[in-house]
Amino acid sequence: MANDKSLIEILKSRGVSRRAFLKFCTTTASMMALPPSMVPAIASAMENARRPSVIWLSFQECTGCTESLTRSHTPTVEGLIFDAISLDYHHTLQAASGDAAEHAREEAMKENYGSYLLVVDGSIPLDNPGYSTIAGISNLDMLKETAKGAAAIISVGSCAAFGGLPHANPNPTGAASVADIIKDKPIINVPGCPPIPVVITGVFLHYLTLGTIPELDGLGRPKAFYGQNIHDRCYRRPFYERGQFAETFDDEGARAGWCLYKLGCKGPITYNACATMKWNQGTSFPIESGHGCLGCSEPRFWDMGGFYTALSEPTLDVTRAVGVAAAVGAGAGLAVGAVNQIKKKRAQSNHETVSVDDYKEDA
Ligand code: SF4
Structure with missing residues (x-):
């Protein structure tokens, strides 16, 4: 119970080398989205930290x-x-x-x-x-x-x-x-x-x-x-952009690794690090295993309209929609779906929750 040893003393007693420790500090800085220049400060703080x-x-x-x-x-x-x-x-x-x-x-x-x-x-x-x-x-x-x-x-x-x-x-x-x-x-x-x-x-x-x-x-x-949603870091995103979607869990699209949006994937409204950090020591994450994201890091995810219900019909890519808006101007006849996507993109960049209903506007 007593906070008697520093962190570095404990790690040393476990056989962790200085080199491994510094590597760990670098990983920690990157995990915490801190610049590499912060590594010496992190190492120093960790050396002296008490439990x-x-x-x-x-x-x-x-x-x-x-x-x-x-x-x-x-x-x-x-x-x-x-x-x-x-x-x-x-x-x-x-x-x-x-x-x-x-x-x-x-x-x-x-x-x-x-x-x-x-x-x-x-x-x-x-x-x-x-x-x-x-x-x-x-x-x-x-x-x-x-x-x-x-x-x-x-x-x-x-x-x-x-x-x-x-x-x-x-x-x-x-x-x-x-x-x-x-x-x-x-x-x-x-x-x-x-x-x-x-x-x-x-x-x-x-x-x-x-x-x-x-x-x-x-x-x-x-x-x-x-800080980022699953959809923006998902390796299946190119299939989404090309409109290639699995329709069932055992069709050709599913076998080819196509996007799981139509099978209920909540990646577009879910903020978490699954797509980058993955699970089981970086082995995989649900989408890589063939199952759509359930949105489990969002409030009320159990009540978000069914795990296997698609958010809406997939519409124009949000990034492209924002680009189109910038090019032609907001008042130049943008499709309603694109406007809604821009609203969502803004809300997402402010880390506001975007509800399933927001997506249903486009259906
Ligand atoms: S909808 Fe799901 S499976 Fe498809 S690209 Fe987005 S996060 Fe990946």
């Missing part, structure tokens, strides 16, 4: 977020980085149970009051506190009590960030997000069902090295990881 105490609370969730984090099957430096935080309480991973577990949480809160990081996965049921309790304490009371002494809160997964699956219509438990309840602490949303492991560790790294929370978009997500 922050972390309290991790799991509420209405499926354990997928923790599974995601622990699914690395070979040791990596980003795996080792978790030795660099003092994970003082985690319902799923801790060996302690009962009174001993609760004692660990209370001790961590007392010893590190004002400086610990609170991580939450899962939503909080508000309709009836008895829906979900830990050690006889309702999720709501435990969240409020633990948030009091936290320096910042990281909401891991779409349930903690936006309500997620428990919030899906008709929301039988009155599920709420952390930000719906806690108003006086910095909150970083790391949505996804589950989030990409390297994104979770990247947020920790940012806090550990720079001592600040990363720059966030309008939905509280770090821009470094959620």
